[in-house]
Amino acid sequence: MEKTIAGCFITGTDTDVGKTVVTASLLRAMRQLGADTVAVKPVQTGCTRDGAQWLAPDVELYGRAVGASPSSRYLALRCYAPACSPHLAASHAGENIVAQDLALEIGQAVKAGEFCLVEGAGGILSPLSETETMLDLMRALGLPPLLVVANRLGCISHALACMKLLAATPLAGAGMILCHVSPPKPAEAELLAENSRFLARQGKKYGFPLLAELPYTADLHSDDATRCDSAWAGLAAKLVPAAKALVAKAQPEARGGEVAELDRRCIWHPYAGTVPSPVIREVVGAEGVYIYLADGRRLLDGMSSWWCVNLGYGRADLQNALNAQARRLSHVMFGGFTHAPAVTLARKLLDIAPGDFERVFFVDSGSVSVEVALKMAIQYQLAKGRPHKTRICALRGAYHGDTLGAMSVCDPVNGMHGIFRSFLPRQFFLDRPESRFGELPNAESLAKMEHDLRENAENIAAVILEPIAQGAGGMWFYHPDYLALLRRLCTELDIVLIADEVATGFGRTGRLFACEWGGISPDIICLGKGLTGGFISLAATLARAEIAETVSRPKAPDQPGILLQGPTFMANPLACAVALEAVTGLLDSPWEENVSRVERGLRDGLAPCHHLPGVKDVRVLGAIGVVEMEKNVNVASLQAFFVGQGVWLRPFRNLIYTVPPFIMTDAEVEKMSNAICEACRRELFL
Numbered sequence: 001m002e003k004t005i006a007g008c009f010i011t012g013t014d015t016d017v018g019k020t021v022v023t024a025s026l027l028r029a030m031r032q033l034g035a036d037t038v039a040v041k042p043v044q045t046g047c048t049r050d051g052a053q054w055l056a057p058d059v060e061l062y063g064r065a066v067g068a069s070p071s072s073r074y075l076a077l078r079c080y081a082p083a084c085s086p087h088l089a090a091s092h093a094g095e096n097i098v099a100q101d102l103a104l105e106i107g108q109a110v111k112a113g114e115f116c117l118v119e120g121a122g123g124i125l126s127p128l129s130e131t132e133t134m135l136d137l138m139r140a141l142g143l144p145p146l147l148v149v150a151n152r153l154g155c156i157s158h159a160l161a162c163m164k165l166l167a168a169t170p171l172a173g174a175g176m177i178l179c180h181v182s183p184p185k186p187a188e189a190e191l192l193a194e195n196s197r198f199l200a201r202q203g204k205k206y207g208f209p210l211l212a213e214l215p216y217t218a219d220l221h222s223d224d225a226t227r228c229d230s231a232w233a234g235l236a237a238k239l240v241p242a243a244k245a246l247v248a249k250a251q252p253e254a255r256g257g258e259v260a261e262l263d264r265r266c267i268w269h270p271y272a273g274t275v276p277s278p279v280i281r282e283v284v285g286a287e288g289v290y291i292y293l294a295d296g297r298r299l300l301d302g303m304s305s306w307w308c309v310n311l312g313y314g315r316a317d318l319q320n321a322l323n324a325q326a327r328r329l330s331h332v333m334f335g336g337f338t339h340a341p342a343v344t345l346a347r348k349l350l351d352i353a354p355g356d357f358e359r360v361f362f363v364d365s366g367s368v369s370v371e372v373a374l375k376m377a378i379q380y381q382l383a384k385g386r387p388h389k390t391r392i393c394a395l396r397g398a399y400h401g402d403t404l405g406a407m408s409v410c411d412p413v414n415g416m417h418g419i420f421r422s423f424l425p426r427q428f429f430l431d432r433p434e435s436r437f438g439e440l441p442n443a444e445s446l447a448k449m450e451h452d453l454r455e456n457a458e459n460i461a462a463v464i465l466e467p468i469a470q471g472a473g474g475m476w477f478y479h480p481d482y483l484a485l486l487r488r489l490c491t492e493l494d495i496v497l498i499a500d501e502v503a504t505g506f507g508r509t510g511r512l513f514a515c516e517w518g519g520i521s522p523d524i525i526c527l528g529k530g531l532t533g534g535f536i537s538l539a540a541t542l543a544r545a546e547i548a549e550t551v552s553r554p555k556a557p558d559q560p561g562i563l564l565q566g567p568t569f570m571a572n573p574l575a576c577a578v579a580l581e582a583v584t585g586l587l588d589s590p591w592e593e594n595v596s597r598v599e600r601g602l603r604d605g606l607a608p609c610h611h612l613p614g615v616k617d618v619r620v621l622g623a624i625g626v627v628e629m630e631k632n633v634n635v636a637s638l639q640a641f642f643v644g645q646g647v648w649l650r651p652f653r654n655l656i657y658t659v660p661p662f663i664m665t666d667a668e669v670e671k672m673s674n675a676i677c678e679a680c681r682r683e684l685f686l
């Protein structure tokens, strides 16, 4: 179980700026407040040995500061002899420090209810290894950084650089403490006072309020026990207000309570009522595969924010693309104008999409891309002079979005047809494809599909389906032969084939587009979600030349010759620029390797669920893992359990599923799968 640690990460603008003195004095100040506290030095270099025991210099100083106090604990985790950077010291010892592992160790060292002061080594970017720095450890712990700055010449630039760097992470700043690290020189007094005033103002701006300023204290190392103790007592007294502020900030209700409360009063959430309001958690940031909550917790994201953040959060490449485009042109109407981001992206999509598409129609969401696809198909048939072909054929178990047209082609039983019956067009439904992905095709079911389609072809304008993997309608993976047969039949029966790849597109099933599994090219394809790497909303409907030309040059005289759609934010330049970067970034990444690695991890990780009571089926395809239960699950209790485990999942109906970002590591996939297995084992779904 991932523990939530309350505390702060004491870091500095450099080495020798007073981090250890601050940590030790805070430890003592916490004791004065009666707060159970542990000071942890995760990596200590420059250690000596006393027999089998390591003597860690910073930890010794903690001991000096608190004397023999039972309520203060302090320890060093990784001790090395050379007095050098952690990565070097570790490599001398034949070790490699991994931030995640170290964070877990720290979590294990902290007792329930303890406030934890973690003191970093060196500065923020001091290397832990060739690839990770102290900042990675901060992120892995999710603790707010407390920045220690030595008030001396040159400190402003260092402090500002650090605050800027930290402000760009999802970590909320704990504050800043200034230290005087050398004996005062009267000539410098005014200059240092000005430093302090300046940094207090800047700290406020960057979320690092100046919590205290510690004077130079010569007796901290004195051999005279009384003088030494009173020196530490003096510093601790100065830090009591800071300690109070840190403890208060660590209280969950102080972290994000207000926003969640206001949310309850004025926001309407997806698939939710307002009374009682659903359980809502405030998010303050997201990075990589983690979502950071206002209460200080960090959740491993098993949902890719509803299938879209395929390569993780906080990507600098996408931020840069957005910023660069925002400086040039953030938006302009698309009626009568064009711009490079739209055209370049369109060409890229036409290049990679599965088929010989010729036209791209940009919209803002997956549902609208489906609406546009349906309109294209209907207008195409009318323009062809086939006015009887007005119905859409969809698959049971399908999900295509929540707008009215899209809703009409969702599964007629588990979709929203019942409620909106009077409003929705009546469509024609084929059975859910019986043949499972990865097994032999079921000839009977294929024959029935062919029969049903032929019987109704006269009135059918288009077939719409999610190729290979049905998503929110049932999380079902079916055989590629189904696609191949359907493609042949649609061509023969003058039916437009629409592939809704809003969820499956951009690698999710292990192929760039799921149509590739069946070796087919649809007539129209809908793209969305992963199109912008989940950064911003954008979707697109791509059509073959024949569809576009027929709609534009109708044979039937009463047809308008134009596509009847024109959203205000069509082809928004910001979204197009980000999408171009996201698509290029995906293609340049080892996404295939990653998706098959995640697939293997999910197969292994979810395998134990197969034999658990209440489990009906377990299936995995690409970066999609599904545990289907016999009955509908208790979503609230499952979600509370998952959040307690530090993972984010959103089960629905009888399905517990995960669609993790492709960049999730093996250990993280294992953690996600373990959480699902454990929930099933404990029967939390009831």
Ligand code: PLP
Pocket: 365, 366, 367, 368, 370, 399, 400, 401, 402, 466, 471, 472, 500, 501, 502, 503, 504, 528, 529
């Ligand atoms: N089509 C499919 C296959 C989907 O999975 C979804 C959303 O989950 C949509 C369409 C609708 O997309 P959006 O939520 O962007 O409107």
